[in-house]
Amino acid sequence: MNQMDGTLAVVTGAGRGLGAALAYTLAEAGCDLVLCGRSANALGDVTQAIIQNLGRRVQTVELDLSDAESVAAAVTRIKAENACVDILVNNGAMWLEDSEVDHSADDVFGVVNAAVTGTFLLTQGLLPLLNQSPRPDIVTIGSISGLPNAPLQTVSVPFYAAKRAQAALADGLRQKLAGTPVRSIVVHPPYLDDVSPLVEAWHEAGARKKGEAATNRDVCDAVLFALTRPRHVTLSITVDADEGGLHPSGRI
Numbered sequence: 001m002n003q004m005d006g007t008l009a010v011v012t013g014a015g016r017g018l019g020a021a022l023a024y025t026l027a028e029a030g031c032d033l034v035l036c037g038r039s040a041n042a043l044g045d046v047t048q049a050i051i052q053n054l055g056r057r058v059q060t061v062e063l064d065l066s067d068a069e070s071v072a073a074a075v076t077r078i079k080a081e082n083a084c085v086d087i088l089v090n091n092g093a094m095w096l097e098d099s100e101v102d103h104s105a106d107d108v109f110g111v112v113n114a115a116v117t118g119t120f121l122l123t124q125g126l127l128p129l130l131n132q133s134p135r136p137d138i139v140t141i142g143s144i145s146g147l148p149n150a151p152l153q154t155v156s157v158p159f160y161a162a163k164r165a166q167a168a169l170a171d172g173l174r175q176k177l178a179g180t181p182v183r184s185i186v187v188h189p190p191y192l193d194d195v196s197p198l199v200e201a202w203h204e205a206g207a208r209k210k211g212e213a214a215t216n217r218d219v220c221d222a223v224l225f226a227l228t229r230p231r232h233v234t235l236s237i238t239v240d241a242d243e244g245g246l247h248p249s250g251r252i
Contacts, residue, residue, distance in 0.1 A: 003228060005030035007135070010078065010085055010126065012063060012119075013092030015042030017194050018141065021216040022089055022223060024049065024197045027056040029224060031087065034078055036063040049198060065092045065118030066110040075125030085129040087227065090119045091141040093166075098156045108158045115162035120169055127182070135231065136182040139223055140170035144190045144238065174234060185226045188238045189219045214239050 009026045013019035015037035023035055027050045035043050035058060043060040050058050061077055064070040078085070094107075094114045123138060130136040144150055145160045146167035152160055167186065174184035195201045195215045205217040218239050226235040 002030045003135075007031050007086035007133075008034065008082060008084060009087035009089060010034040010036065011089040011091060012036045012065060012122065014046060015039045016046075018189075018192065018216050018219060019089075019091045020046045021195070021197055021220050022091055022141075024054075025220040025224060026087070026089075027054045027058075028197070030056075032057040034059045034061060034082065034085075036061045036074060036092065038062065038064050053198075063092070063122075065114040065122065066094065067113075068117065068121060071118050071121045071125070075122060078126065079129060082129060084132040085126055086133040086135055087137045087139065088123060088126055088130060089139045089141065089223070090123065090166075092119070093141075093162075095159065098152070098154055103156060103158060111156070111158045112162045112165070116165045116169060119166065123173065130182055131180075134181070137227055138170075138173060138177075138182060138184045139226070140166060140173075140184070140186045141219065141223075142167050142170065142186050142188040144188050147188060147238065170236075181231070183231070183234045185223075185234060186236045187219055187222050187226070188236075190214050190239060192216055192219065210240060 007030065009031040011019055011023045011033060014023045014035035019037065023033055023046055027033055033050065033056060035046060037043050040060065040062055047058045047060055050056055059081060061074045063074040092114060094111045143163040145155050146163035170184050170186035177184055193213050193215045195205050195217055202217055205215040222237045222239060226237060229235060
């Protein structure tokens with residue numbers, strides 16, 4: 001029996017891109033799902049693909065991580081419909097590229113609140129359900145921008161700061177939850193080529209050579225690897241790609 005069969009995974013930012021790929025990958029590994037995101041239509045499309053192709057149980061919850069009331073409502077609903085959560089994937093975030101034009105207050109608050117405030121409040125709210133699991137894991141999808149001394153590159157300063165704080169959030173949770181069954185795992189991707197598990201390019205991406213541009217599949221593979229390690233192993237993973245980001249110690 002697959003060690004992830006019958007587990008329940010909550011995935012934020014699950015309506016598109018990496019979040020949708022993570023949801024499909026976890027379903028393929030045996031997880032039932034709670035998919036969270038801002039667009040009900042996008043969540044519905046991901047749900048339909050998972051149910052039709054994999055037959056897993058899927059719940060959807062509208063969630064705007066930048067809005068504390070939306071986070072609280074999502075926590076209440078997830079708690080009402082589930083007695084236990086085995087895996088929480090904190091993937092939801094807001095992208096903000098650098099610009100010569102001043103960023104609006106809404107954009108700045110949105111980026112910081114989604115990555116830090118909303119992610120923390122959701123995690124805190126779901127900890128009681130994670131504590132009911134025999135194998136509880138929190139997975140934070142960070143960024144190479146969150147690594148110490150990472151170059152700014154093309155991201156905005158608010159995004160850069162938010163991802164640095166998100167890395168601290170994952171490490172803070174790791175320290176706070178030491179001595180409990182809950183692991184705090186973090187994966188730091190570079191820029192990614194957006195590839196869906198439903199297309200042939202997904203299978204081709206698994207055979208890419210070291211140094212080629214990273215894809216969604218690289219992150220999904222890293223997450224699955226971390227989740228299936230023995231319970232005494234907690235990992236922080238930086239995804240390797242010579243194209244799509246530089247780490248201060250050299251190419252990552």
